[in-house]
Amino acid sequence: MHKTRIGRDGPNVSVLALGGASLGGVYQDVSQGEADAVVQAALDAGINLIDVAPYYGLTRAETALGAALKGVPRSDFVLMTKVGRYGDKTWNFSREATLRSLDESRARLGVDYIDVLQCHDIEHGDRRQLIEEALPTLRDLKGQGAIGRIGITGYDLSVLEDVATTEQVDTVMAYCTYSLQDRRLAGVAQRLGRSGVAVFNASPLGMGLLTSKGPPDWHPGHPSVWAAAAEAARRCEALGVDLSFVALQFALQTAAANGIVSTVVGMSKPSNLDRNIEALTTPIDPAVLTAVEAALAPVRDKGWDVLPGGGGKAGK
Template sequence: MHYRKLGNTGLDVSALSFGASSLGGVFRDIQKEEGIRTVHTAIDMGINLIDVSPYYGLTKAETVLGEALRSIPRNRYVLSTKAGRYGQDEFNFSRNRLIRSAEESMQRLGTDYLDILLLHDIEFGSLEQVLEEGIPALEQLKKSGKIRFFGVSGLPLSIFDVVLSRISLDVILSYCHYSLNDTTLLGLLPMLEQQGTGLINASPLSMGLLSNRDVPKWHPASEDIKAVCRRAAEYCRSNGADIAKLAVQYATANERISTTLVSTANPENIRNNILWTEEPIDERLLKEVLEILKPIDGATWPSGRAEWGGEQAQWNGGL
């Protein structure tokens, strides 16, 4: 496993990290024991950053993860969780709720401190509340020693411009913007590197667009985007390859991306993901797949409140 610096935090994190949303049954029903074995496999094979949230499975993911970590020495992993999102449409970035949320998460996770705490999907909250209550709450928690580092997460890249133009953050988490079909995250790197802000990249499979499984019905991408991604996946299959492998290799290869989160509750899947990062990428196949995906390169979907200046769909079809 390769390790990289996470901004100016001083943390060395694995190039591939573990997203624990699957432990909450977000993608399928899981047996707790299977989830625990997956966490242990990830850590034993070199992953040291684990990210979770009380939102995933409505606290189930944190609870299962806490049980899995009970037998693992605390210095073997970097623990990141979130606060502010608690249900599909339940957001609260007030100071008191965030501080209480951190305490609740620590209890479920079986720890007396968090390495990283992120405000979860801030584009759905009030800009004013996030800046005037949310960030100060994180600063208070850091000062008290309850958390070591803090930041924000969300889909639209514009939210990071809004926050970073006003305040310094230790870390941000961005998803679906550094993958085979969307590399717009690269445009944010100069600001992050200048400010020393650590970057966690998530969802190299674009929430299931880049896989051999059917895209989830809830996926917000347009039918045109889904169709092009299906075409790319089919091309990989016809060449005896798995587009998920190519996607994970592509996302983790960039040295400027500190770490990339993958989520699974299957020990064999996480083992395969880790082994993929250690294999050389098929450059010919990569070039051909990128060409297939080129018509939708950077295409995204709207997310959050208009006050954040969130991205709208950047591509309207017309293959």
């Protein structure tokens, strides 16, 4: 597995990261045995970057991941978790909540040290509290050696870039903004990368948008975006391929050239891992890519902040 570096002097991490949300049963029930199997398979495949959060499965993901990592040498993985979001519409970026959350996460994960501690979905929390309490607390923790790096996550790229620049954080994770349909993260990632900020891309399938099944009912995308994605799926089917595989190929294979350090993909079983590695290593068919891009062209870069949809997520 190819490795890249977090920032200018950070640890080397795999370009494909294990997303831990699936381990919390967010999409379907996942047994501890399944969690153990996919984590071990990921490590065996050279994936060493793992991302999780207390919010995922309301602590179930961290608990399952901690059990799966039991006995694994700490030097074998780079662990990212989050603070600040604790429910569908619950944010708390206070110093007290941040310290408590870190202690609880470390206990669930079975570790003393978090490589990257991120403030979760920052655009929906109290901005003043984030700036005046959470981020200074993370700086204190970094100075004490309890965490390695400070990160922020979210969807709103203007907010992420502004906070990353003014507060000089180490990492940024954005979701649903670097995919076949929406590529706005690329410019942001390149600018932040030049200043030493490592950028991660999450949800390269657009939270189910770029799949043959289509997005869930709660998806916040506009109906015109859903329709274009459905047409892209039909064109892929006619060519004998699956849209989600093509979308993964694109996101994984073009990430580095667009300033993205690693792509975070949820995995709940080894077969998911095998498919993701295949997408990373199998060259994309130019004819297929042309057909898909043509279907998506009318809604290219039209996120739900541009074309509000009928669903909702992250406090909407």
